[in-house]
Amino acid sequence: MSWESFFQNLSNGISLGGLYALIAIGYSMVYGILRLINFAHGDIFMLGAYIAFYGMLIFSLPWWLSLIVSIILTAFIGILIDKGAYKPLRNAPRISALITAIGVSFFLENLGLVVFGGRPKGFYRPHIFDEIITIKGVRILSLTFYSLVITAIFLVLLFYIVYRTKTGLGMRAVSTDMETARLMGIDVDKIISITFAIGSGLAAVGGVLWAMKYPQINPLMGIFPGLKAFIAAVLGGIGSVGGALLGGFILGIAEIMLVAFMPQLSGYRDAFAFLILILILLVKPTGLLGVEVKEKA
């Protein structure tokens, strides 16, 4: 393989990995705080894409404004899902919340089919994302580049919030010990809402960028990216934001490279991700950056 095509694949892998990371962080943050795998997260990602789609189509908003509107609305939907579906089960056994999450996932997918229709819709890709950039013979789509920039901006913002603000400190305290955090005066419900809002907002960013990258959206589009991001979160160590980031990039790059180096295996691309999941669960169930978390009762 020539180095040009290697770098081309690498840049594709990084950009895909960034999208996985954006979604994986939502899984990881919610798990860190509630010990809940929010299986509806992939469908929240789908809603993010649809909101931006309608923002551009019906309200003729510019793409960046649609993105912002989508982040805000999706964040609210995330909060609503938590309040409506998970909050009543806060003291129930965790398996109940998990099953509910799967239920919410099916609900959103089917709601999408009813409201948006099952037929895939073409997503508008703005012209600035449609150019070909050539750097030393490596030809990449400008979207690949910008998508990485946008991802990076939101990740920096996220890390700033988590590690440099009082809200982030509250999130980290709640994730270590919810009960004690409450006794230290933290409004745990508010922290949980903020966590869902941030996770869902990032999923919306991922959804919009995904829809520009693969410019067709349908109500079931969230299933596979959702599962992949879940694998990325587990790979990096679920509960850890840095881990989700690392897992996302590893998975994205590995997937693209697998197809690039062994095109005959490209049909197994999705299976490959699950193979990684099985391996990591066998070898290091806490994930690459994960630490042993004591199970909350």
Next chain:
Amino acid sequence: MPFFKADHLVMRFGGLVAVNDFNLELQPGDLVGLIGPNGAGKTTVFNMITGVYRPTSGRIYFQDKDITGKRPDIITALGIARTFQNIRLFTDLSLIENVMVSYHVRLKSNIFEAVFKLPRYMRQENAMYEEAMELLHKVELDHLAEEKAGSLPYGEQRRLEIARALATHPKLLLLDEPAAGMNPNETLQLMDFIKQIRDEFDLTILLIEHDMKVVMGICERIWVLDYGKTIAVGTPSEIQNNPEVIKAYLGEEEYA
């Protein structure tokens, strides 16, 4: 109305009566001990006061307010803080972060101000940091401010827990076995420290303790629980001579 009042508190878990008809009144500046054999319901009383459990019946009043069944974070904001029998620090956070968690009670800025570093946020943030460092200095842990709380030895973790509780600006401080696991020397220091913070921060302190030397040494009044019931109330010397107490608890103790 007294500063703090627990009025006929009852806590039942299914068929088990953990606390039965508990009454307690505190005046500002009191330093009161709550003792009793294992399983007597002492920690359950703390859990009811701080809102972890909602009492089966009875009321709790604090500064003329009925706080029965309020959320723990609200009760903390009203001025009641606690430490734990089995230390419960945020082990992954640094010492300074553990203390600064109390931010949430008092810092009035929101996430947007934080992200954009608006002046009000920065002012509050700096003031909080200074104050947290000063608290760490008081418990002689300021040189370890950036270490993870989990890496501290046991006695220091206890001191950090007290600093963290103080950071919420409590008026009533509940200490759950503060001397547990300490050696006699550390215990002596702790007794001095408790008296000192009471005076310095104008606290009212209610403490659970097994170490009789601590209770008898610093508490002005003592409540004795046994099987969920209050069996005696009085000064240390009264308690030491109370036949009920001796029977229930101090009978085997050399201090009796």
